[in-house]
Amino acid sequence: MNLRSSVDIISEWDIVAARQLGRNEAKDVGFGTVDQARITTAISELARNIYLYAEKGNIEIKQISEGNLKGLLVIASDKGPGIADVRKAMEDGYTTSGGLGAGLPGVKRLMDDFKIETVVDEGTVITATKWMR
Template sequence: MNLRSSVDIITEWDIVAARQLGRNEAKDVGFGTVDQARITTAISELARNIYLYAGKGKIEIRQITDGNLKGLLVIASDKGPGIADVRKVMEDGYTTSGGLGAGLPGVKRLMDDFKIETVLGEGTTISASKLLR
């Protein structure tokens, strides 16, 4: 089963809405407060990247239930410029926005599975999932 909900990212307030949706979904699945915080931090980073670099996009949150496995899948997608050098953006400390540079490597560490699909001039989709232990 795959329950789905999403937030369109257009303004900074949408980042807050995506975080809240993520926290609620994580709570529904049964994640504890520490994992809820990890998930909302990852969502916040992904939504912020959409806002800063693509202008607009979407955060989709799906509950994963497959046999005994339960968890959340977060999909961040946009039709922005794409990522020219994926290896570079995955380096710790790399930043183009003057931020802390936790960015995508931080999201990868916070979640259990992480995948980037990007095409220059067409956009980027990042999928990250966290499974309930």
């Protein structure tokens, strides 16, 4: 099983579309309402970061399975400025946009697996996975 869907992030409305897609995919995999909310919150943060910092990018959502485990893989990618200091970006409360600073550390807490690949002036790819319990 490896179904995939994606939303290009160009406007604020695309953040809403990505959230909705994430909720639908999570429901389809069989996640309960609490995990659906965690997944949609993580997607919202990732999509908002694309919109704020890179201006455009993509949120890809894949249903995945490993053995008898089922889950959802979220890939947020952009060709924006990249993240100059990943360690700082992963600090709770750190924000460059005046937001709450829950951003990337929040996504990491909400999901089970989390990885950032970034190159300054080339872009960022963040992958986050949630597994069904």
